[in-house]
Amino acid sequence: MAPLQRHPWGFNYLRLRFLAFLLRALVYPGTRAKIRRQTMVEGVTCKRITVPSRDAGRSIVVDVYSPDHYDSTKPMPVMVNMHGSGFLFPMLGTDRRYCSTIAARTHSLVFDMDYRKAPEHPYPAAPQDLEDVVAHLLAHPRLYDAANIFLSGFSSGGTAALPTAAALGPARIKGVVAIYARADGVRDYPRPQAQMGEGVPRTPWLSAFARECYFLPGVDRADARVSAQHAPAERFPAHVYLACGDADWIHGNMEAFVRKLKDAGHGDAMFESIEREGHAFDKGSPGTASWAKAEKMYEAVAAMVNRAIRS
Numbered sequence: 001m002a003p004l005q006r007h008p009w010g011f012n013y014l015r016l017r018f019l020a021f022l023l024r025a026l027v028y029p030g031t032r033a034k035i036r037r038q039t040m041v042e043g044v045t046c047k048r049i050t051v052p053s054r055d056a057g058r059s060i061v062v063d064v065y066s067p068d069h070y071d072s073t074k075p076m077p078v079m080v081n082m083h084g085s086g087f088l089f090p091m092l093g094t095d096r097r098y099c100s101t102i103a104a105r106t107h108s109l110v111f112d113m114d115y116r117k118a119p120e121h122p123y124p125a126a127p128q129d130l131e132d133v134v135a136h137l138l139a140h141p142r143l144y145d146a147a148n149i150f151l152s153g154f155s156s157g158g159t160a161a162l163p164t165a166a167a168l169g170p171a172r173i174k175g176v177v178a179i180y181a182r183a184d185g186v187r188d189y190p191r192p193q194a195q196m197g198e199g200v201p202r203t204p205w206l207s208a209f210a211r212e213c214y215f216l217p218g219v220d221r222a223d224a225r226v227s228a229q230h231a232p233a234e235r236f237p238a239h240v241y242l243a244c245g246d247a248d249w250i251h252g253n254m255e256a257f258v259r260k261l262k263d264a265g266h267g268d269a270m271f272e273s274i275e276r277e278g279h280a281f282d283k284g285s286p287g288t289a290s291w292a293k294a295e296k297m298y299e300a301v302a303a304m305v306n307r308a309i310r311s
Contacts, residue, residue, distance in 0.1 A: 016119040038096035065103040065110040077108040077148035082157030086210040105302035119213035152177040162228035166235035175239030184229035185221035189252030196247035198290035199278020233264030239308040245277030
């Protein structure tokens with residue numbers, strides 16, 4: 001298999017690497033604080049494993065959340081989750097509360113996977129890592145229920161999960177969840193006017209830098225493998241759940257995508273607009289109104305998964 005293309009060595013790549021190093025160092029303390037706030041719900045165990053990748057000698061780190069006392073002799077439904085990162089920052093573990101909630105409420109396994117980051121590993125490294133984790137699940141039908149595999153992602157993780165779900169198709173993916181993810185990588189939608197409670201305000205220069213790191217020159221962002229908005233509606237799973245704060249700059253982007261699915265006759269495509277919340281609002285402090293909204297959102301995801309498993 002031919003190796004993936006990378007940024008050519010030169011001044012520009014060294015600039016990307018240097019700025020990425022500085023930004024990662026700056027956000028590291030905040031990331032650790034987010035992980036500490038993300039306490040697990042009771043009745044769930046987390047174990048770190050590695051999954052083989054398509055590349056010889058390289059594996060993918062996965063935190064597996066499993067409900068206590070589950071029957072390991074039967075194949076289990078699995079949700080594969082991708083954390084938000086801007087395809088730039090190492091943030092595995094920031095979805096701990098979400099992953100443990102889904103495992104507890106649905107009696108499923110949750111594979112919270114790490115994935116390669118740019119600029120060292122530009123597109124399509126991240127979605128290929130997701131494909132490899134799904135391939136691992138399908139290769140072990142005695143352990144994992146191949147009829148009930150779900151994809152999930154926050155921010156950039158959801159941006160990768162949506163088109164990957166379409167690429168793999170509804171025969172392999174039962175449902176997909178995307179939380180404040182960009183479904184259309186081409187068009188800019190009107191910014192919302194709502195005031196923001198919790199969340200991260202948009203930083204245009206950082207968004208532009210992340211895109212420069214992730215996409216090599218010449219990548220078509222209208223490609224269905226990049227932008228879910230440009231994939232045929234019939235390629236998406238039977239169950240789709242999307243959510244975004246109405247003060248998030250991505251809100252209109254996600255709203256347009258779910259409208260596309262509904263206009264095409266999709267039977268279970270839900271978009272939940274979270275009032276007065278911004279990007280990554282669910283990563284705030286416990287006990288706040290935003291935290292309570294996040295808990296409600298997680299429960300809605302669990303309800304979708306349970307509904308899909310029963311169908």
